[in-house]
Amino acid sequence: xxxxxxxxxxxxxxxxxxxxxxxxxxxxxxxxxxxxxxxxxxxxxxxxxxxxxxxxxxxxxxxxxxxxxxxxxxxxxxxxxxxxxxxxxxxxxxxxxxxxxxxxxxxxxxxxxxxxxxxxxxxxxxxxxxxxxxxxxxxxxxxxxxxxxxxxxxxxxxxxxxxxxxxxxxxxxxxxxxxxxxxxxxxxxxxxxxxxxxxx
Numbered sequence: 001x002x003x004x005x006x007x008x009x010x011x012x013x014x015x016x017x018x019x020x021x022x023x024x025x026x027x028x029x030x031x032x033x034x035x036x037x038x039x040x041x042x043x044x045x046x047x048x049x050x051x052x053x054x055x056x057x058x059x060x061x062x063x064x065x066x067x068x069x070x071x072x073x074x075x076x077x078x079x080x081x082x083x084x085x086x087x088x089x090x091x092x093x094x095x096x097x098x099x100x101x102x103x104x105x106x107x108x109x110x111x112x113x114x115x116x117x118x119x120x121x122x123x124x125x126x127x128x129x130x131x132x133x134x135x136x137x138x139x140x141x142x143x144x145x146x147x148x149x150x151x152x153x154x155x156x157x158x159x160x161x162x163x164x165x166x167x168x169x170x171x172x173x174x175x176x177x178x179x180x181x182x183x184x185x186x187x188x189x190x191x192x193x194x195x196x197x198x199x200x
Contacts (some may be wrong), residue, residue, distance in 0.1 A: 010116055012108040013185070017123070027193035029061035030101075037142040040064060043087045052079065055183070056121040057130055058143030059177055062193035065124040069110070069158045069183040076184060080106050092124035100191050107187040120185040122155060158183045 016091045031037050044057050044066060053069040070079055089099040111117045136167035137145035144151045158181050 007112060009109070010112065016107065017187075025061075027062045027190050029193075030090045030091065030095065030190065031059055031064070031142075032061035033095075034106050034141075035094060039090050039094065040087050041142050043066070043083050043090070046083075047074075048152060053183075055117070055151055056124040056144045057151075058124055058140060058145075060127060060131065060133070060142075062188060065127055066186040066187070066188075067120050067124055067183070068118070069152075069181070070073040073182060076108060076115075076182075080108070080186065080188070103189045103194050107189075109185045111185060117121070117183060124185070 010119040031040060040059045041057075044059070044064070045054060048054050051070065053071065054066070055069065056065075056067040058065050068079075082153065084102045084106070092098055092102050109120075110128045111120060123147040125137045125143060128134050128143060129137055135141045135142065138147060140146055142149070143149065
């Protein structure tokens with residue numbers, strides 16, 4: 001499958017990745033600290049088989065990629081908040097720091113086809129190779145391609161066309177449409193790795 005597969009949402013997601021992926025040395029790069037990277041890796045893997053099927057993931061020096069199918073009634077905002085909140089507290093404690101660790105927003109994309117699913121899994125696992133961190137994906141300790149890690153079946157992705165929309169819940173912000181169950185590609189960036197918007 002090429003990037004341009006005829007699905008406008010997928011094409012927009014790929015263009016956004018190309019434009020927003022932070023340079024590997026941007027910001028503090030605290031995720032390059034092995035203890036921090038392992039703590040984030042453990043948080044990503046938490047709740048497998050209960051709240052998520054985890055298909056692919058990697059922890060880079062200043063950002064994280066995840067491909068996961070949410071289950072057990074866990075919403076996308078709940079899922080992202082739990083990982084970011086837990087790891088922020090953990091990282092601050094480990095580094096004796098305070099303050100915001102992650103960018104407030106996260107990038108997410110609902111995976112709509114098996115081809116997109118394969119593309120995002122490969123993108124995630126090859127990210128360390130593409131950025132020059134290692135020669136092969138299996139060399140990267142903080143990712144699902146490493147021999148010491150496991151992932152859930154690649155056949156476990158959820159077709160969003162076969163699941164209903166969840167009830168809209170809003171806490172004063174613009175509501176976010178989401179499925180009762182879906183497979184997502186997610187990216188979290190460290191707060192100091194975010195590129196400033198043009199003109200800001």
